[in-house]
Amino acid sequence: MSTVQRALAVGLGAALLQVLMVIAFAWPAADIAPRDLPLAVAGPQAGAVAGTLAAADPNAFEIITVTDAAAARTAITNREVYGAIVTGDGPPRMLVASGASPAVAQQLTRIGQQLSGVPVARAEDVVPADTDDPRGIAFGVMVLPLVMAGIAAGVLLTVVIPTVGGAVLGLVTFGVVGGLLSMTIVQGWLSVLPGPYPVLAAVAGLVSFAVAGSVAGLAAVFGRVGLGVAALTMLLIGNPLSAATSAPELLPQPWGAIGQLLPPGAAASLLRSVAFFDGAAAAAPLTVLAGWAVAALALFGIAALRGARTEVAAPAEDPLPVG
Template sequence: MAQPQTRRQPPALAVAALIALAVVAFQALLVPLFAAPAANLEPRDLPVIVAGPAPAADGLAANLERARPGAFDISTEPDAASADAALRDHEAYAAFVVGADGVTLHTASGASPTVATLLTQATQQLSGGQQVRVVDVVPTDVDDPRGAGFAAGFLPLAMTALAAGALAALVLRSRGQRLLALGTFATLAGLVVSAVLQFWLGILPDNYLLNAAAMSLFALAASATVAGLGSALGKAGVGLGALVVFLVSNPLSAVSAAPELLPEPWGAVGQWLPVGAGSTLLRSTAYFDGAGGGMALWVLAGYAVVGLALVALSRTGRPERVTPMPVEREAVPVG
């Protein structure tokens, strides 16, 4: 009787070495992805306003462009009141207001505490080291003056959304169960995380329901992307979703800085990824009543719709199962 063929297995040491090399290669790509944007923060076409009488304002704008070429995208306003209105509408990060007593810097630290600090230092340098008067028109919450809590509080939501999407794709058996789980998770995640950040930790200011809606949309976009790719491609899809939602999206999100501070084009690319769009939308609802969050809203909605569509239209509603290999048995004579 023909003997069953046995497959030659690669040596265990070779497999171990290949795994180690693959992980190290992945690490070599991951380290610059996280470190390079953070190490090269500087203004790049940063939207700012120069306000005041035309001759003085034009002169200050020219000085800014001469001192930092390419750093600022400068617009002008006739006075401080109109400049402050533009800051509240999230049209710029700061305004240099020219008055009889010199230049006053009006900031919107709610948009980015990092930018507010950088511009304060830059204004002092332009004024020859003299102390510059700073007015924070849209301040961060008093319990989170540097915005560190805002940035750190957003990370767990991204991680749990990734986990929820992976579990929905790999554990739940039907499309309906997956869709129900994603919707329930997103709704509860937004309500709970917003309550924790606002009422417990004091990181977010008012607009609880608006903030909860923004975080629910982000949670749905991230989890549905992972679940959709997992439903369509199996475990490989879950890995691809994790790559998009977290490993690439997180370092390019500028959640602790501003997109205009990252090297080009990565700041803009990050705003088309879930974490970047989600943090921008939450910042707009928390500090600007939703102003400036339109693009982020549509980006997240797009991820959510595509992800849910992949879940609903996937070929099978069942998670992957491992089919055992048939085992050939040698016939044993009887008698």
């Protein structure tokens, strides 16, 4: 292939990659809407409210009926629902949790205003977002650096460290130190994320380990192909489908659910659970991240075994004559 042909091929490939990135990042953001969003209704008119919501859009909400306002608040703090509509004693009242998703809280607030007939009616924020980040902008942006740094670390470990043991040591070091330092900045300096620092640092470290380990592990087994597939999966699929700035139920399905099976989406959900909900509903995203971390170690194990078998299978040199 001539230089001109290679240049044309590289330019075409880069243009196609750009198109994929525009689609991956812009499409989910342009199609934000509730899709089976868990929502509680309570009080004597709960059935009527549920019927009204279903008539407006039968696929928008997954309605859960609870007894009263106290039960609705419990469901919110347990992360079973994103909000609740409480009826009785006047117009319907809306309970929201901006800590779970400021975008969802805003949408539910508008719905509460429509139901109450009072345009300026305010919703009660049961689990508010951090006062220094009320719209969740910093939280949404925070997930991307964790993913990008993990990809970069995975690439560097692949290129610089020639041995599997050294790569694993570097991976563990990156996870521990990266988690501690990132949460020091996010929580200590920027003060945009509440919650226990050691737990948040452990979550950030697990995210870093899972992302970097997946990239380096696939590269160790499959070479450059594995490196490219892992990096593009985390960047083009995992990050835009993470729902860090919205919620999985606001994204087109099944992509919202798929995003929660990748490290970026699981990271966003786990950080929210730890920071705002005392660990409620943390089991699922923690399992996802732990699964990716274990898979990364398994890939390194495969690479190590394959290297050992190669050494065993290599023909031994003829011994030098003694005399």
